[in-house]
Structures are given as C-alpha cells and as structure tokens.
Amino acid sequence: MEERERLAFLGWSSTPKFKAKVKGAIAVIKKALAIAPAYVACSWGKDSVVMLHLCQQVKADISVIYWSTPYQDLIDNFSETRDKYLSKYPSIYQEMPYKKELKNTREHAIKSGIGQQYPVAFIGLRSGESINRRRTLKRGLIRQYKNGTYRVCPVGFWSYQDIWAYTVKHELPYLSCYDIIAKSSHMSRSTPHISVSNNQSYQVERWEYLKKNSPSFVQFIEDNYNDSNNP
Numbered sequence: 001m002e003e004r005e006r007l008a009f010l011g012w013s014s015t016p017k018f019k020a021k022v023k024g025a026i027a028v029i030k031k032a033l034a035i036a037p038a039y040v041a042c043s044w045g046k047d048s049v050v051m052l053h054l055c056q057q058v059k060a061d062i063s064v065i066y067w068s069t070p071y072q073d074l075i076d077n078f079s080e081t082r083d084k085y086l087s088k089y090p091s092i093y094q095e096m097p098y099k100k101e102l103k104n105t106r107e108h109a110i111k112s113g114i115g116q117q118y119p120v121a122f123i124g125l126r127s128g129e130s131i132n133r134r135r136t137l138k139r140g141l142i143r144q145y146k147n148g149t150y151r152v153c154p155v156g157f158w159s160y161q162d163i164w165a166y167t168v169k170h171e172l173p174y175l176s177c178y179d180i181i182a183k184s185s186h187m188s189r190s191t192p193h194i195s196v197s198n199n200q201s202y203q204v205e206r207w208e209y210l211k212k213n214s215p216s217f218v219q220f221i222e223d224n225y226n227d228s229n230n231p
Contacts, residue, residue: 010168025158029154040065040122065094066096068096106145109149
C-alpha cells in the first residue's frame, strides 16, 4: 500500500463516523456473546481479519476456526498473513479440513459438530460485497436459523474505507493480492472479492480459477504434489 493511501485511511480512522462504526460493531459482538458460546469463522481475507480483531477486543480467548484447503499456500501470502496475525495476537486457533461438496461455512460447522459446540458464529460478511449479501444482512446483523444456531456479522454495514481504516490503524496483516488488484486492474481497493463465487471458500475459488485459466499449471501440480489431497 502506498504511503499516501495509508495516510488517507489512517485519517478516516480518526473521524466520528468511523468511530461510531467501531462502537456499533463492538455492541453487536457483546450482544451476540451473551447468547451462547461463540467462535469466529476466519478466512484470513481483509474483512475476516478485521472482524476477528474486533471480536478479540471483547473476548480475547474466543475460538477461531478456519476450514483449510490443500492448495492455500499456492495463493498469495496466505500462511504469512495468518502467521503474522497469530504471532501478534495469540489465539485459540484451529484449522478444519475443507470439503468442497459443502456449500459454505455454515454447512461445514453443522457437519463437523462445531455448530453444536459453538451455536454462535461470527462471519465477516459485508453488504457491499454483493446483492445477495445485502439482502441477507437486511434480516439483521444477528440472525437465528431454524436449527437454533446464529450467524453474526459485526462489520455487515461497514464500507471498504472502514475496513482499510481499521486495518491501517491497527497495523493488521492482509493478503498481498489486495495490493495487486489495487495497482494492476481497472478496479480499486474497494474490490469486494478476489475470488469468483460466494459459495465456496476463498482458496477453493482461486484454485477453480487456476484450473480454468492455467490448466497446464494445474496439471503439473496435480502430477507432482500429492494428488490425493485434490479439493
């Protein structure tokens, strides 16, 4: 991130509007934590990292869960981002195996039993990411499902400026691909997705993108790197 951009986001973090967003998110987190045992579903994207940090301001020992994929380290600086954060903010962190036949984090939580252990799940969804997410967030930042579990989105109505202001203010690590998108495409840092679909994890989406656009590279990987782990 260029220095002038960093300073702009840092300036935004000092505004009353931004501070009100943070205060509101903290209030949502406190309200949700009073319902039942909770965990943070962290994908290590920018929104998830900000949400995780916010949750840890309220409950430092909250459980953090990530559904891993065999090819996550082929994408950008995933492990570096994760390890930097966990080094700076020691967490109760667990990686669970990802199964591509399950559509989303909620299904993974149900099938793995995490949903029974932690009925409340903090998810880094934002209304600015897509029309579908805007629609689902209209049902509330805290939503109870029929099976009794809850989905909580503390940053649901944050803008991309809010996310980056918080990231810069707290010097949080983030995936390098956000800088690449901001510099090399017609899109700006406001780009909501680095991936191609809302229905799968970030790493699996990127792997599907590689299969479509670089089939020879994918074939090389599958021939040489533990084909049995193919997602």
